[in-house]
Amino acid sequence: MSERLPIDEILPALRDAVASHGRAVLVAPPGAGKTTRVPLALLDLVPGRILMLEPRRLAARAAAERLAEGLGEAVGGLVGYRIRGDAVAGSRIEVVTEGILTRMIQSDPALDGIGCVIFDEFHERSLNADLGLALVWEARGALREDLAVIVMSATLEAEPVAALLDDAPVIRSEGRAYPVETIWLDRPLPAGARLVPEAARLIAAAEAATRDTGGTLLAFLPGEAEIRRVSGLLDQTGCEVLPLYGALDAGAQRAALAEPGAHRRIVLATAIAETSLTIPQVRVVVDTGRARRARFDPGSGMSRLVTERVSRAEADQRRGRAGRVAPGICYRMWSRPEEGALPSFAPPEIAVADLTGMALELAAWGAEPGDLAFLTPPPEGALREARALLTQLGALDHAGRVSGHGKALAALPLHPRLAHMLLVSGAEAADLAALLSGRDPLRGAPADLSLRLAAMRDPKAFADRHPYDVIRPALHAIRDEARRLRRMIASRDGRGASPPAPPAAAGAARGCGSSSGAMAALAYPDRIGLRRKGESPRFVLSGGKGAALDAGDALAGQRLIVAVDLDGDQREARIRMAAVLAEAELRELHGDRIAEVEICEWSRREGRVLTRLQERFGALVLSDRIWASAPExxxxxxxxxxxxxxxxxxxxxxxxxxxxxxxxxxxxxxxxxxxxxxxxxxxxxxxxxxxxxxxxxxxxxxxxxxxxxxxxxxxxxxxVPAHFTTPLGRRVAIDYDHETPSIELKLQELFGVTRHPTVAGRPLRISLLSPGGKPVQVTMDLPGFWASSYADVRKDMRGRYPRHPWPEDPTEADPTTRAKPRGT
Structure with a gap:
């Protein structure tokens, strides 16, 4: 504690705010020392334990170690930590990942024994942090007015957070930063440029240009795959190249965070190194300008990892890493004009993530989102999709209330899909649950899920296709997680603590044995795929979306599969990992949801009524036959x-x-x-x-x-009669197709008619025809025609039709349709 840090100047003000208001928002730039100083500064002020939340497991463990170091002791005394799969008890300060807090407050809403909850790195706006703050704030208002709440952030706008916490005091630390020179590319990268070779080229150039300055070079890359590939391209630099990402084993993580040795060090890191971790002696930063984030599409019900441009706030965080211990340099892999197109902040996770877990937590808490203090309300579409899935899993009833099964799912540290599979299938599903809860250890391998399960048993069998030193740590971590899940299930069974699973699922589990496809179908009832007709391996999923396998994949010919990993494409997702499912297993598992559907519909394509009897599971048609007795x-x-x-x-x-x-x-x-x-x-x-x-x-x-x-x-x-009856009694159809009702008939048939015919009180439009059926006159005033135009018509028609009568006075003549006898 002898080293003076910038945060020390504002600690008295923070203590005063906690003492007088019980809440505060602390804004301090990276490197100010808030993570390692604030919990220690509150030890004599806050009764009970201090709980500090970190967004990542690596950051939680590292923070606990530095806090203990500040007290001159090892982790396990006053300071402890708790993360998934690892915990060391501490008597006064406990550093936990954000999901751990949710479990704690659901089981003990009053948080007995805890005097203060600190949300560190809140600017990252993780889903668990937003949910945790909402739950803690409601618990504080209803049960624990004495509970102190501190929100700490590096770049977040403090005022909205302070307003959310009933106008909490805002404490600011200016920090201490050395000047950092920023160097941009002269011009944008060409279209189609590949990130890995361009990044390796820029890192090598930056290292060569700054070799005399010494210190560590920290390079930001979007993910583990890029880190491994770039690392392989930097062998000629003569530097010690170390990776740093969340899935790395603890020993390798500590190596990247340790003091550098004699050789210059290059640390290749994901966004995990932006804020809460202390990497010693960083003088140079290379920022590739990319970040990998999960994006959820409520329309497809699928999440996918996308590589996006960083925000300006993230770029500033990364740049600041170069100026913590001395003047530094930041190389940006984009041109200066491109910077204006970067978004100001990354979107909060609650706005773009899968909300299934959060929806279950809210139901277990008994609250709607509008009842809680959310800085960003969850999107309605994603929340609706999440609740629909939870209802399918039996976690919610049809009124949206949490069931006993749902409470059991919420108590497990897994996504509700995998928790459901584990509770229903028991300990035999632990390997699969552990495998599916992490990253694919055989990325790029064929889609068959059984290959991954086999690799868990014998990693060396896959060494010819996947480097053993790459897959071994990942598979080791998965096996450790599986053992932990088996112990957890055994403990629950021993206590009789697990509520019964939904009846249909429980019966199915007994009937399906240990098939990985059957167990996966429990977790992913909306991603059971039926192969479409045709040569290409395209599937329709039970949730209604389309998906496709690579044509050469071993599963391409299967009729039924369960797609457990897809790329999330909205048009037709590519299946990255799947398991074979027998139809008997599907019927055993989800027989209560398979319905016989009577189809009687018009087919535009075929131009006919289609009558079919189909067995359907969601969007899947399992059988289809003609419905010969379809009712009329x-x-x-x-x-x-x-x-x-x-x-x-x-x-x-x-x-x-x-x-x-x-x-x-x-x-x-x-x-x-x-x-x-x-x-x-x-x-x-x-x-x-x-x-x-x-x-x-x-x-x-x-x-x-x-x-x-x-x-x-x-x-x-x-x-509006249909016909006009002529004086001879003949019925002539009236044409109503035009504005004026009309008839056609031969002129001689109207001899003797002195009043114009009408219909519905309107005069008829009469087309008068010659004996040969040709129009000679159109009139709506028959008496007027007799008195005027008839004489001219008579003069013309007598020569053409001499055998037909053409009297001088048609009003006195008898109507006729006949010609005069020959010779008359």
Whole structure:
């Protein structure tokens, strides 16, 4: 504690804020010393234990070791830590990962024995940190007013957090930073440039240019794979090259955090090195400008890791690493103009992550998101998808309340999918749960899940395809996790603490034995895939999305698989890891969700009504046969949909009837959209219609008459008659297709008519025809025609049709359709 750190100047103000308000927001840049000084400064002020949260296991262990070192003792005295799979008890200070806090507060909402909770590195906005703060704050208000809460951050805007905590005091430390020179690329990298060779080239150039300055060179890369590949390209630098990432074993992590030796050191790290870790003697930083994050798509229900540009806040954090102990240099693998396009901050994890675990925690807590103090509310779409999955797993009832099984899932340190699989299948699922809870140890291998399980038993058998020194630590960690899970299940079984699993799942587990596919199907009921017909290995998943295997994969010919790892592509995801599933296993596991579905629908592609009986599990069609006895009313409904797609078939007769109905008030609209929107009037005539030809041959006259009913037909006949009766008693169809009702008939048939014919109080438009059926005049005033134009028509027609009567006064002549006898 002899070294003076910048944070020491504001510790009295922080102590005053905790003493007077019981809460504070502390903003201090990286290197100020907040992680190693603040818990120690509160030891004599806060009764009970001090709980400090770190976002990563590596940071938690390192923080505990430095705190203990500051007290002149080893971890296990006043200071301890607790992370997944590892714990050392401490009597006063305990450093834990954020998920551990959630488990603690769910089992003990009052947090008995704890006097202060410190959220370190809150600017990283992890999902567990946001949830943990919301739960702690509600517990403080309801049960523990004496519980002190401190939120510490390096770059986060303090005011919104302070407002969330009822206007908590904000304490700021200016820190201590040496000047850092920033060097950008002269021009942007060319399109299509590969990150690994470009990064290795820049790191080697930076090391050569700064060799005289000494100190450690810290390079930021997006992930483990890039670190390994870049490391292999830096052998010629003569430097000690060390990796640093979360999945690295503890010994290798400590080596990267130890004081450097005689040789210059290059540390290749992920974003884990941005803030909470102290890497000694860093003088040079190389920032590739990339970060790997999980992104969740609620539409597909899948998460995927994406490599993105860092935010300006992250770039500043990385740059600041070079100026903690002396003036430094930061090389950025982008040009200066490109910097303006970087986002200000990375999105909080709650806005982009899978919310299944959080949704279960909220249900177990008995709260809705709106009831709690969330800095960023969880997105409704992702939360809805999460709750749907939890309902499938039996963790929530249909009212959204947590079940006994759900409480048991929440008590396990696993994703609810894997916790469900472990509780239902028992200890035999521990290997699979451990494997699926981490990264794929055989990345790039064929998709078969059984290869990974075999590698866990004998890593050397895969050394010809995967470097043994690469896969051994990962497989060792997975085996350790599996042993821990087996002990946990054995302990629960011994205490009788595990509530019964959902009945269907429990029966299934007994029937399916230890098949990895069956166990995976318990965890991923929405990712059971059925191979589509055709040559390419494409699958439809039970959740409704599509997925594909590489054509040469050994699982490509399987009918049923469980896809446990996909790349998350929204159009068609690529399957990276899967297990074979027998249909008998599927029926045993999820038989209560397999339903026989009667399909009677119109197929636009085939132009016909399809009638099928199908067995379905979600979006999967397990069996499909013809439904020969489909009822006529179902066929009629399907045929009606065909009419809606193809349009109504209007014959001339039906079209005239429709035009007449349109003229009578109160008989309803008869435009196509209205007729099809309420198509029940058509159903009695569609029960036998199966094809497009049947629909196009349909005469709509009788259905239209039935639609208006008997009274409507009587009104129609009276007000808008279908025919005009000539003086000779002949019925002539009235055409209502145009604005004015019209008829056509031969001129001689209207001899003697002195009043113009009308219909529905409107004059008819009459096309007068010659004896040969050719139009000679159109009139809406027959008496006027007789008195005027008839004389000219008579003069012209007498020469053409001499055998037909052309009286001088047509109003006195008898109507006729006959010609005069020959010779007269």
């Amino acid at each position: 009313d179902a066929v009629a409904q399907a045929a009606l949909e065909g009419l809606r797609q193809d349009g109504l078939p209007w014959t001339r007769t039906a079209a005239r009837l429709r035009a007449r109905i349109a003229l009578v008030e109160g008989l309803g609209p008869v435009d196509d959209d209205s007729l099809l929107a309420d198509g029940d009037w058509l159903l009695p005539w569609l029960g036998k219609a199966r094809t497009l030809a049947d629909l196009r041959g349909l005469d709509l006259s009788e259905p239209l008459k039935a639609r208006i009913g008997w009274d409507g037909q009587q009104r129609l006949a009276a007000e």
